[in-house]
Amino acid sequence: DTGVSQDPRHKITKRGQNVTFRCDPISEHNRLYWYRQTLGQGPEFLTYFQNEAQLEKSRLLSDRFSAERPKGSFSTLEIQRTEQGDSAMYLCASSLGLREQETQYFGPGTRLLVL
Amino acid sequence: KNEVEQSPQNLTAQEGEFITINCSYSVGISALHWLQQHPGGGIVSLFMLSSGKKKHGRLIATINIQEKHSSLHITASHPRDSAVYICAVHPFQGAQKLVFGQGTRLTINP
Numbered sequence: 001d002t003g004v005s006q007d008p009r010h011k012i013t014k015r016g017q018n019v020t021f022r023c024d025p026i027s028e029h030n031r032l033y034w035y036r037q038t039l040g041q042g043p044e045f046l047t048y049f050q051n052e053a054q055l056e057k058s059r060l061l062s063d064r065f066s067a068e069r070p071k072g073s074f075s076t077l078e079i080q081r082t083e084q085g086d087s088a089m090y091l092c093a094s095s096l097g098l099r100e101q102e103t104q105y106f107g108p109g110t111r112l113l114v115l
Numbered sequence: 116k117n118e119v120e121q122s123p124q125n126l127t128a129q130e131g132e133f134i135t136i137n138c139s140y141s142v143g144i145s146a147l148h149w150l151q152q153h154p155g156g157g158i159v160s161l162f163m164l165s166s167g168k169k170k171h172g173r174l175i176a177t178i179n180i181q182e183k184h185s186s187l188h189i190t191a192s193h194p195r196d197s198a199v200y201i202c203a204v205h206p207f208q209g210a211q212k213l214v215f216g217q218g219t220r221l222t223i224n225p
Contacts, residue, residue, distance in 0.1 A: 042217045
C-alpha cells in the first residue's frame, strides 16, 4: 500500500453513461497525476495537477474527459458518454512537488469496463 | 515507433538466474524510472536515475545517457520477483509527465 487510494476499484458501465473516479493522494503531496493503461501496454499520461492547478493535459484527453482537484487534495476524473474504447485501468499517482523529477507513488487503479 | 522500447517483452527464467531487462529511448530525458507492476495493477517505483548506477538489495539499475539506454538487473532471482517491469522517462519537453515503455513480463519458476 503506497498511501494513494482510488475509488472505486472496479466499474462496469454501459456505453453512453457517465462515470467518475476519485483519487486520494498522500496527504502532503502537491502533485497528482492521472494515467490510463490498456491491457498488455504500459500506462499513458493523461493529465497532472500542481496543487489545484491543472498544468498539463495529454492529447488523449478528449473533450469527454475532465479532471479536477478543487482544493488541492483529492482529485476526480470524469468520463462523459463512455465508449467501449474507454475500457482500461485508470491510475492515479502523487509526488511531493518539491523537485522537477520525483518518485511517483501509484494508487491501485480503477478498472473500467464499458459494455 | 514508441519513444521508449523495452526488451524482451516476455522473459521466463529459473530461480537463481541473473536477469537483465533493457530499455532504450529516443528522446532527450531528464530522468528515468524503473517500476514494478504486480497482477491486479499496483505499481511500485523501484528506481529513479539520471546517471550512473543504483543498487537496492538484489536489484541494480544502470543508465547510459549518451547511448540512451538503461538496464535493470536482478541477481539471484526468486519466484516473488515475477511481475511486469516498466521503464519510464521524463522527457525534456514535458518534465513532469512520464512516458512509459510497454513493460517486460518476468516469470521466475522455482
